[in-house]
Amino acid sequence: MKKHVLSLIVLLMPLSVLAAPPQQPKAEGIESPNYVWNADKGEKKEILKLKGNAERGKEAYQGCQGCHKPTGAGIPDGTYPQLAGQHASVLIKQMADTREGRRDNPKMFPFAGKHVVTPQEIADIAVYLQNMKIPRDNGKGPGNALALGKDLYSKDCLTCHGDNGEGNAGKFYPVLAGQHFKYLAREIRDIRDGRRRNANPKMVKVVKDYTGAEAEAVADYMSRLLMPERAAEK
């Protein structure tokens, strides 16, 4: 009798296993000797081949705006970064890195994984966001070390991220202008300390000796950069 009950339980077990939200996978990142930054492969490569459509992107973005807000501005405390006006290429790379598990973000993953957003939708969302105006009321720093921030920026950041924090779409260097101070400071620290596993090793080298105060000073300076508006793509 007991045996029957047991086998019945075993039989029923698969039925009682509840569907759980998918967990973020883990891909090799900067901690691995085989890591190649921005390797020309994977989902990023596939999505970059697709033609994004801003109108469709607006609809697909609904699933993102609960956190990143309808304006794309995120929130000034930096929990959710500002996305409006970001290069489509950068957005696509970061989404692909998150989906493949090279950029750790277990909070975001359930809302951004392959089970929720298609590659075409990512291409669409990227154009939609790139066309948006960069807000000017982003979170800024305390403003007490802007001279140091400017020095550091000119010496360490300007070559790649540009005079006005405009980044470089072709090289996948992000726009910094209009980004929240707290998000910038957190990412610099995470890149310095190896927590941001999809980081560019060149940048890790640049910031590796930054103190916390230096990271905040340069983040504060960056958060105040203004870049010219770009022409919208269809």
Place this chain on the structure above:
Amino acid sequence: MKQFTIAAIILGGMAADSAVAAPPKGDAEKGKQIVSQICTACHGLDGNGTDPTNPEFPKIAGKQPEYLLKQLKDFKAGKRKSDIMSGIVSGLSPDDMTNLAVYFAAQKSKPSVQKNPELVESGKKFYAEGSPDSGVPACSGCHLPDASGTDKYPHLAGQHAAYVFQQLKRFASGERDNDRGLVMQSLAMRMSEQEMKAVSEYIMGMK
């Protein structure tokens, strides 16, 4: 001839696929006849639910037809579990379900009376902002600020608090898992019971 038949089948298949994206078309009058027989006791003839305190009697008036049809199909396929609804839908044909979805979608959702107004303020904040600390997106992102929803995310305004609360609990426990990409499940798991109660109360008062 054979070639034509194959072409017709392919074309027919394509039409069926494209019909998935378009709102379902059905006969609301035929739907109403079914409602008067098997739905009205719980959901009411106008779909506003006959007892706001009973979580098994949700308001379904004015919801998107896409959503209503999906839920009916999911009940029938066992993808959404309910002892009551599984019995009710067992006798319905695909056409019946489409007609019901079209009928209830065309009904007007009536305002509800809030029972716990003290929860409304925190519920309103949660609806608009979610919880950045625990990583819950704002409800307003998908369901829209006025909770009118879209073809992908259902209308919620005025839904009975008892039902919303029960569904959030079921998403959180995984008992309800017929949501697209398990998005609702993912976020409900991160909500406290107090947040669920507050947001349910706020939604009930939305028009």
